[in-house]
Amino acid sequence: MVASLALIPLLLPDWLDPEYIIHSLGNWALWGVAIIIFTECAIFPVLPGDSLLFTVGMFVAMNPPSITFPGMEPWQVLIVSCGVLTLAAVGGNVAGYWVGHFIGPKLFKPREGLAGKIFAPKYVDKTHELLEKYGNRALILARFVPFVRTFVTLIAGIGKMSFRAFITYTAIGGVIWAIGVTVAGYFLGNVWFIRDNIDAVLVAIVLISVIPMVVEFVVQKRAAKAAS
Helix, strand or coil, X not given: CHHHHHHHHHHCCHXXXXXXXXXXXXXXXXXXHHHHHHHHHHCCCCCCCHHHHHHHHHHHHHCCHHHCCCCCCHHHHHHHHHHHHHHHHHHHHHHHHHHHHHHHHHHCCCCCHHHHHHCCHHHHHHHHHHHHHHCCHHHHHHHHCCCHHHXXXXXXXXXXXXXXXXXXXXXXXXXXXXXXXXXXXXXXXXXXXXXXXXXXXXXXXXXXXXXXXXXXXXXXXXXXXXXX
């Protein structure tokens, strides 16, 4: 189930392609990307996340006009970009928590059309299972899985999870995710193979994002087997 969710962003239209987004936003690219990351983490999971962060890092390394600041070297722009995108990621989760807290039950109800597919009640059940099984660690693990990182935030709000615990773990996950993926794009984007095969690389990023959840699942399975 997690793997299938991770592949959903690959089916999005061309206008949600990370490179297309950054080129289209022009000089407002960083701020536009921050808004997209905020929205994706808060309530709209179909927007690109991992691949967009990676592409921002790659573009910063190339020093294009769209992501530059006067008088700054690329590595300095990278630091600013990581800070802005981390705030957007954590801020989006905080917004998602309160959305879930106040209107979650009305949002996740059976309905027809695209909204019914995106905000299906089954995702609530799956995310509940995730929180019950992994506890606070789920907020960190889910950060790397598209769709799940949005829904786990909403479910935390719906279930009235302690906000202190929520903000602590979602902030840890946000820092690791936003900085880690963006920095990876900065350093790996200059590799000719990655630069010339960006579409394949973005597919790989989405698939790799599922690994932390798979590893945790295997560890839990082995622990349960050893205890029986």
